Amino acid sequence: MTALLEVHDVAKTFGEFTALAGVSMSVEEGQAVGLVGPNGSGKTTLINVLSGVYKPTRGTVRLRGRDVTGLASHRLCALGVNRTFQVPRPLAGLTVAENIALVKAGRRAGATADLDVLDFVGLTHVAARRVSALTSGEQKLLDLARALAARPDVLFVDELGAGLSPSELDHVAALLRALRDRGVSLVVVEHLMGFLEQVVDHVVVLNAGAPIFEGSLRAAVADPHVIEVFLGVRA
Amino acid sequence: MPLALVVAVLASGPALYNNLAFLTTLAIYILLAQGVNVVYGFTGYLPFGYVGFFGAGIYGSSLAITYWHVGGYAAIGLGAATSIIAGLILSPLLRLSGAYFALATLAASQALYFIVANESWTFGESGMSLPLLFSPTALYAISVVAVALTLIVILLVRDSHFGLSLRAIRSDPVSAAMAGVNVVRTRTLAWLLSAALAGVAGALWAMMTSAFYAETPFDLTISVYAIVFALFGGVRTVIGPVLGTIVLYSLYQYIGISNPQYFELIYGLLIVLLVLFLPGGLTSLVGGRGDRPAWWNWVLRRRSAHGDLTPEGRSS
Numbered sequence: 001m002t003a004l005l006e007v008h009d010v011a012k013t014f015g016e017f018t019a020l021a022g023v024s025m026s027v028e029e030g031q032a033v034g035l036v037g038p039n040g041s042g043k044t045t046l047i048n049v050l051s052g053v054y055k056p057t058r059g060t061v062r063l064r065g066r067d068v069t070g071l072a073s074h075r076l077c078a079l080g081v082n083r084t085f086q087v088p089r090p091l092a093g094l095t096v097a098e099n100i101a102l103v104k105a106g107r108r109a110g111a112t113a114d115l116d117v118l119d120f121v122g123l124t125h126v127a128a129r130r131v132s133a134l135t136s137g138e139q140k141l142l143d144l145a146r147a148l149a150a151r152p153d154v155l156f157v158d159e160l161g162a163g164l165s166p167s168e169l170d171h172v173a174a175l176l177r178a179l180r181d182r183g184v185s186l187v188v189v190e191h192l193m194g195f196l197e198q199v200v201d202h203v204v205v206l207n208a209g210a211p212i213f214e215g216s217l218r219a220a221v222a223d224p225h226v227i228e229v230f231l232g233v234r235a
Numbered sequence: 236m237p238l239a240l241v242v243a244v245l246a247s248g249p250a251l252y253n254n255l256a257f258l259t260t261l262a263i264y265i266l267l268a269q270g271v272n273v274v275y276g277f278t279g280y281l282p283f284g285y286v287g288f289f290g291a292g293i294y295g296s297s298l299a300i301t302y303w304h305v306g307g308y309a310a311i312g313l314g315a316a317t318s319i320i321a322g323l324i325l326s327p328l329l330r331l332s333g334a335y336f337a338l339a340t341l342a343a344s345q346a347l348y349f350i351v352a353n354e355s356w357t358f359g360e361s362g363m364s365l366p367l368l369f370s371p372t373a374l375y376a377i378s379v380v381a382v383a384l385t386l387i388v389i390l391l392v393r394d395s396h397f398g399l400s401l402r403a404i405r406s407d408p409v410s411a412a413m414a415g416v417n418v419v420r421t422r423t424l425a426w427l428l429s430a431a432l433a434g435v436a437g438a439l440w441a442m443m444t445s446a447f448y449a450e451t452p453f454d455l456t457i458s459v460y461a462i463v464f465a466l467f468g469g470v471r472t473v474i475g476p477v478l479g480t481i482v483l484y485s486l487y488q489y490i491g492i493s494n495p496q497y498f499e500l501i502y503g504l505l506i507v508l509l510v511l512f513l514p515g516g517l518t519s520l521v522g523g524r525g526d527r528p529a530w531w532n533w534v535l536r537r538r539s540a541h542g543d544l545t546p547e548g549r550s551s
Binding site: 072082083101 | 403407411
């Protein structure tokens with residue numbers, strides 16, 4: 001069986017700076033993968049490449065075996081790839097409902113086709129409000145709802161937990177688990193290990209733009225190389 | 236509904252003020268202000284060289300009339316087509332942003348001016364001279380119809396998924412793309428629609444003026460007026476650019492022609508006041524698009540600055 005998403009030797013350089021040195025990883029149908037690593041390890045760059053914000057300098061990305069390397073975001077959106085943004089980027093000049101109405105997903109099937117996305121994330125009561133009137137936590141939820149409205153098969157979740165209160169974190173973790181259980185594949189970038197272990201069963205650890213570990217979260221936190229990278233000491 | 240009112244007022248214009256040249260020019264400026272509305276209001280690109288599309292429409296229609304002896308309606312269509320072609324040629328400029336885009340369109344419009352002013356096939360030296368295809372009354376009637384159709388188009392754009400996509404792109408192109416919006420195509424369509432409006436306006440102007448040199452159609456003042464009229468009334472609304480044009484162009488007619496120096500002074504003051512107190516334009520006074528009126532925001536800010544009231548809601 002081929003994986004839903006196959007990333008092969010993807011590299012991205014900005015001038016002299018190598019943000020991704022060649023990352024290979026794969027995501028199976030319905031799998032939730034954590035993407036962890038210290039700041040600057042290339043997690044967000046990888047998501048930017050995989051969601052069409054950047055074109056990779058090298059490497060290939062396949063979605064269900066089809067080459068989607070370097071496709072623009074709107075094409076990937078139509079093919080079932082979507083993301084949230086680390087700093088949420090809901091469309092500030094629009095109302096909450098307009099943010100969702102913008103996404104034309106009528107033709108796509110997908111695991112979340114029957115989902116009322118605003119109801120799912122709990123924002124129905126602010127649907128008529130402008131985005132600028134939302135709290136930052138609500139903006140993060142709207143970013144997630146906007147991504148879900150496109151009925152993605154694979155969803156990149158970039159630090160959705162950062163800056164949320166403990167109760168909001170539990171809410172978001174429950175949402176992501178519900179998505180995983182519906183069969184949406186997730187790639188979750190997160191620093192909060194407690195949050196991550198509620199959602200993912202598998203992690204990829206990046207350091208300096210390259211993967212240094214792939215396996216279960218439990219094994220990752222016991223891995224001497226991973227510990228060295230995170231804590232700067234030899235275990 | 237206000238749009239029907241606008242058209243009714245324009246249609247009864249000659250009964251109120253019998254100066255067809257003024258009224259037709261007013262209608263032409265409404266078209267230009269709406270063109271600015273589409274490209275700046277909906278996409279955030281400020282087209283300083285917008286007059287280039289106006290000039291392209293003027294010369295496209297005039298040359299078609301001169302060489303091919305086309306009728307007036309065909310000339311309007313060909314004027315729009317010329318501007319759309321100019322828009323297609325210039326569409327790579329949409330890769331630029333902010334001031335670079337504004338300056339690049341300015342340069343492009345001036346390049347077009349120098350071509351038109353120096354070539355013999357464009358009558359650069361002798362000046363353009365057109366036969367009279369419509370009586371002034373008929374031309375004004377056509378201009379009012381053009382304004383009415385334009386308002387309907389803008390209304391459709393505003394309330395369509397296309398309009399929503401444009402607003403989304405203006406807000407954040409990366410996020411809009413992730414919502415499935417084809418950013419390049421959507422922007423280009425808005426740009427071409429805006430060019431077509433200027434082309435129609437240009438054809439109308441050519442037939443109204445009938446004899447002119449290239450200096451007048453490519454005068455940068457036309458860009459500035461169209462932009463200021465649109466902003467003064469309020470972009471991203473249908474009615475704003477119409478109101479802005481009617482108020483400011485009437486003001487220009489009232490004092491600008493007899494006392495241009497006072498007009499420039501009042502005009503400058505108005506722009507300063509606009510930027511300081513009414514960035515959303517006239518329509519924001521009544522709280523268009525479901526917003527709180529801009530002046531009320533201002534009152535809230537003043538009062539909260541004195542510490543006796545906190546603005547409700549969060550800052551935007």
